[in-house]
Amino acid sequence: MGKATLIHTNNLKIGYASKKGERLVADQIDLEISSGELVAIIGINGSGKSTLLKTLAGFLLPLDGNIHLNKKTIQEYTPAEFAQQISVVLTNQIISKRLTVYELIALGRHPYTGWNGKLSNLDQQKITNALHEVDMQSMASTTCDQLSDGQLQRVLLARALAQDTPIILLDEPTTHLDLFHKTYTLGLLKKLAHERDKTIIFASHEINPAIQLCDKIILVNHKKVVMDTSENLVQRGAFNQLFPKEYIVFDQTSGSFKMNLE
Numbered sequence: 449m450g451k452a453t454l455i456h457t458n459n460l461k462i463g464y465a466s467k468k469g470e471r472l473v474a475d476q477i478d479l480e481i482s483s484g485e486l487v488a489i490i491g492i493n494g495s496g497k498s499t500l501l502k503t504l505a506g507f508l509l510p511l512d513g514n515i516h517l518n519k520k521t522i523q524e525y526t527p528a529e530f531a532q533q534i535s536v537v538l539t540n541q542i543i544s545k546r547l548t549v550y551e552l553i554a555l556g557r558h559p560y561t562g563w564n565g566k567l568s569n570l571d572q573q574k575i576t577n578a579l580h581e582v583d584m585q586s587m588a589s590t591t592c593d594q595l596s597d598g599q600l601q602r603v604l605l606a607r608a609l610a611q612d613t614p615i616i617l618l619d620e621p622t623t624h625l626d627l628f629h630k631t632y633t634l635g636l637l638k639k640l641a642h643e644r645d646k647t648i649i650f651a652s653h654e655i656n657p658a659i660q661l662c663d664k665i666i667l668v669n670h671k672k673v674v675m676d677t678s679e680n681l682v683q684r685g686a687f688n689q690l691f692p693k694e695y696i697v698f699d700q701t702s703g704s705f706k707m708n709l710e
């Protein structure tokens with residue numbers, strides 16, 4: 449028997465509302481995501497990956513429709529309850545760069561500490577484990593203004609790991625990483641999903657690794673969103689129209705995109 453659905457959307461409509469009107473990014477979004485699934489959101493620049501992720505994270509209100517987390521809509525959770533369910537790593541997140549790496553990761557324990565923010569032994573253990581998981585233990589007392597973009601990206605992932613939520617949402621978690629750390633981080637996300645039952649949804653331009661690695665792909669294209677296994681999406685020809693064919697072709701046999709550089 450399959451796992452129970454954890455996140456579920458029905459006819460979700462996403463975009464931006466202002467006094468001037470509505471800017472639709474995508475609609476008719478029906479997602480079903482189970483615990484322990486690794487899911488990538490892919491699509492071209494400006495297609496709506498971040499908008500979808502931020503809406504799932506509760507940072508943006510849906511234009512229409514609801515997002516269910518377990519049996520409740522996300523709006524029914526208190527902020528503290530929600531923070532124990534979902535951790536979020538966004539690009540261009542505003543953080544105090546005067547914090548040390550350890551202090552920044554410790555913020556992930558905020559939903560669990562009391563009013564005085566005092567860290568228990570368990571909190572400290574989770575922070576240390578998270579530091580190790582992203583291989584940043586040697587920089588624990590470095591202030592964040594001295595980190596490279598890639599190091600900061602790994603620290604932000606560690607903060608989400610310290611938050612220890614069943615669901616982790618990440619926007620482009622590997623953008624600044626070198627090939628080794630990119631591969632390591634994608635492997636870590638897979639391990640967290642498959643060995644520790646975390647549900648991980650990440651927006652990414654790493655399309656080929658995502659197709660190879662993820663249990664499900666959410667493909668955002670021309671204001672429509674489809675979600676399926678990579679295998680089914682390949683069979684449906686869903687990737688064929690994603691990029692202009694004279695530049696990038698999708699090879700059905702290998703299930704990967706190839707650049708045409710001739």
Ligand SMILES: Nc1ncnc2c1ncn2[C@@H]1O[C@H](COP(=O)(O)OP(=O)(O)OP(=O)(O)O)[C@@H](O)[C@H]1O
Pocket residue numbers: 464471473491492493494495496497498499500
């Ligand atoms: N705050 C905003 N208000 C209005 N429109 C916005 C806002 N932020 C983004 N958009 C628009 O929403 C659409 C989707 O943007 P989004 O950032 O979700 O795309 P994306 O797929 O994440 O892009 P990229 O790959 O370039 O990061 C774009 O047309 C963008 O111009």
